[in-house]
Amino acid sequence: DQQVKQNSPSLSVQEGRISILNCDYTNSMFDYFLWYKKYPAEGPTFLISISSIKDKNEDGRFTVFLNKSAKHLSLHIVPSQPGDSAVYFCAAGDNYGQNFVFGPGTRLSVLP
Amino acid sequence: DGGITQSPKYLFRKEGQNVTLSCEQNLNHDAMYWYRQDPGQGLRLIYYSQIVNDFQKGDIAEGYSVSREKKESFPLTVTSAQKNPTAFYLCASSSQGELAGANVLTFGAGSRLTVL
Numbered sequence: 001d002q003q004v005k006q007n008s009p010s011l012s013v014q015e016g017r018i019s020i021l022n023c024d025y026t027n028s029m030f031d032y033f034l035w036y037k038k039y040p041a042e043g044p045t046f047l048i049s050i051s052s053i054k055d056k057n058e059d060g061r062f063t064v065f066l067n068k069s070a071k072h073l074s075l076h077i078v079p080s081q082p083g084d085s086a087v088y089f090c091a092a093g094d095n096y097g098q099n100f101v102f103g104p105g106t107r108l109s110v111l112p
Numbered sequence: 113d114g115g116i117t118q119s120p121k122y123l124f125r126k127e128g129q130n131v132t133l134s135c136e137q138n139l140n141h142d143a144m145y146w147y148r149q150d151p152g153q154g155l156r157l158i159y160y161s162q163i164v165n166d167f168q169k170g171d172i173a174e175g176y177s178v179s180r181e182k183k184e185s186f187p188l189t190v191t192s193a194q195k196n197p198t199a200f201y202l203c204a205s206s207s208q209g210e211l212a213g214a215n216v217l218t219f220g221a222g223s224r225l226t227v228l
Contacts, residue, residue, distance in 0.1 A: 004154065034216065043116075043202055043219030044155075089154060091217075099170070100217065102147075102154035 003027050004092050006103035013110050019077040021106050023090030026071065030092040034100060035064060035075050038087045047088075048075070080110045114139045116220035118203050123225045125190070125197070133188045133223045135203035142207060144186035145217065148172060149200040158201075161186055190225060198227045 005024045013019045023033075031052035036044035050057040050064045050073065057064050063076045077084055087107050093100040116137045125131045137144065143162045147155040157170030161180040175194025180186055186205075190197045201224075204217040 002154075006154075009152070036217075036219075041121075041200075041222065041224070043118075043204075043221045044217075045219070046216050049216065091155075099145075099157055099160060102156075104152060104154045 002104070003030075003101045004090055004103040006088075006090055006106045008106050009104070010107040010109070013080045013108065015082055015110055015112050016079045019075075019080045019084065019108055019110065021075040021077075021088050021090075021108065023073045023075075023092075023103055024071060025073075025092045025101075027092070027094075027101075028071070029094045030101075032093050033064070033066065033073055034091040034093075035062075036089045036091065036102075037084075038089060038105070044089060077108075080108075082110050082112050084108060085110050116203055116205055116218060118201075118220035118223050121221065121223060123223060125225060125227050127227055128192045130189055130191050131197075131225065133190070133201055133203075133225070135186045135188065135220060136184055137186075137203075137205045137218075137220075138184060139205055139207075139218060140183075141205035141218070142183070143205060144180070145204040145206075146170075146176070146178065146186070146188045147202040147204065149202060149222075155202060158188065197225055200224050 034049045035047040038044040066073045087105045089105045090103040091100040119134045145160040146158040159178040161167035177189045202222045203220040
């Protein structure tokens, strides 16, 4: 049973538009969330995080929104650029744990 | 430059052979992790270590072994008992003793293992 779900395996967006990647989780103990970006044959790189005390965190073109009651978070990329084309992983953890549970990833393609 | 070095990047193994993947970090991180990535699946935790000479099983530890003799090093051995070892393996590290807000995982570039 997947504790972290990313129900869209892939997403295509036009350059300059907004990309919205979604993530759902089932474990109510999770209170810290990370987004990673991964290119083929490379390790994931950290993008942005959010803790449960916030409902929004912004870093440049990237914004993460958290809805704790719905156990849902989303990553917004505005404006999308071709270099954003990659697989995006959502990860969830609890504040005192050492392990994060990763979702299956969403492949984003930004079309020029 | 601080970071995590995984080697080899590509490895081929015959069935029945053990193989060891190397992971070295110079970030002075206490915790180290091994994940496995398969197509269409998230990163699944194999083993993790929070301190030297101590490690714990993750979700899919069967057929794998690790050691943590030095803070900088966390090698993973894929044994012949692992039924489906072909995968992309990722090593990561994080600092310890801080709130999870600071425990961002830093990943290596990965090692792709193919069993022939």
